[in-house]
Amino acid sequence: MRMKVLNVGLWICCVAMGIVIVVALANPNFRMGKGSTIILAGPGETVEIGIEIARTPRERERGLMERAALPEDHGMLFVFSEGASIQQFWMKNTLIPLDILFFTADGSLVSTTTMTPCKADPCPLYPSRAPAAYALEVPAGFVARHGIDRGWRLTIPEGGF
Numbered sequence: 001m002r003m004k005v006l007n008v009g010l011w012i013c014c015v016a017m018g019i020v021i022v023v024a025l026a027n028p029n030f031r032m033g034k035g036s037t038i039i040l041a042g043p044g045e046t047v048e049i050g051i052e053i054a055r056t057p058r059e060r061e062r063g064l065m066e067r068a069a070l071p072e073d074h075g076m077l078f079v080f081s082e083g084a085s086i087q088q089f090w091m092k093n094t095l096i097p098l099d100i101l102f103f104t105a106d107g108s109l110v111s112t113t114t115m116t117p118c119k120a121d122p123c124p125l126y127p128s129r130a131p132a133a134y135a136l137e138v139p140a141g142f143v144a145r146h147g148i149d150r151g152w153r154l155t156i157p158e159g160g161f
Contacts, residue, residue, distance in 0.1 A: 036050075036051055036053060036077075037049065037050055037051065038051055038077060038136075038154060038155060039154075039155040040101075040136075040146075040148065040152055040153070040154055040155070041152065041153050041155060042146070042147070042148060042149075042151055042152040042153075043151055045146065045147070047073065047146055048073065049073050049074065049075055049136070049138065050071075050073065050074045050075075051074070051075050051076060051077045051136070052075075052076045052077070053076075053077050053079060054076055054077070054078045054079065055079045055081065060078050060080075063076060063078070063089075063094070063137065064076055064094055064096070064098065064137055065092070065093040065094050066093055066094075066095065067094070067095060067096060068095055068096070069096065070096055070098070070138070070139050071139075072139060072142075073138075073142075074138070074139075075136050075137050075138035075139075075142075076136070076137045077134060077135070077136050078134065078135040078136070078137070079133075079134060080132070080133050080134065080135075083105075083133065084104060084105050084131035084132055084133040085131050085132075086127055086128055086130070086131060086132070087102060087127065087128045087132045087135055088125045088126065088127045088128075089115065089125070089126045089127075089135065089137075090118065090123045090124065090125050090126065091115050091116060091117050091118040091123055091124075091126075092118050092119075092121070092123045093118075093119070094115075094117050094118070095117055096117065096139065096140070097114065097115065097116050097117060097139075097140035098114070098115050098137045098138065098139065098140055099112060099113070099114050099115070099137070099138050099139070099140050099141065099142045099143045100112065100113055100114075100115055100126060100135055100136065100137050100138075101135070101136045101138070101143065101148065101152075101154075102128035102129070102130075102132035102134070102135050103132055103133065103134040103135070103136070103153075103154040104130075104131070104132060104133060104134075105133040105134075106156070107134075107153045107154040107155060107156045108153055109148070109149075109150065109151070109152045109153065109154070110128050110129055110130045110131075110132045111128055111129035111130065111132075112143045112148060113126050114140050114141075114143070115137075115140075134154060134156075136154065
């Protein structure tokens with residue numbers, strides 16, 4: 001009888017641990033680093049965006065692949081700690097259209113473009129127009145909706161991301 005109780009207890013623990021793992025893996029912040037908020041500021045307007053941060057090469061490579069949706073005013077910030085250079089993105093296995101905004105190390109807007117999903121090679125590349133230290137992916141239409149253009153800035157916290 002005692003052995004049966006131990007087996008049932010072990011089974012319950014295994015099921016509970018499995019549920020915790022599934023929930024953690026389904027949470028994008030678990031995969032991509034701690035979630036945060038950033039501010040984009042332009043002439044007469046500021047926009048607060050909930051972000052996931054992709055800092056490592058593996059996180060940046062994965063990006064928003066396989067995501068079925070991205071809420072409005074949410075995105076993924078790619079941090080290039082190696083320094084500013086021309087950054088290139090592609091949309092392989094990305095299911096939703098995205099706007100991408102490139103910024104210098106001091107937060108000045110470099111360029112924006114709209115990227116479309118791509119399921120098969122070769123996928124088009126979307127480069128920054130000048131060296132960039134940050135890239136922000138947001139749902140397509142975000143740039144037009146907020147009128148983002150020259151003069152907009154990404155607020156960078158003291159000490160960086």
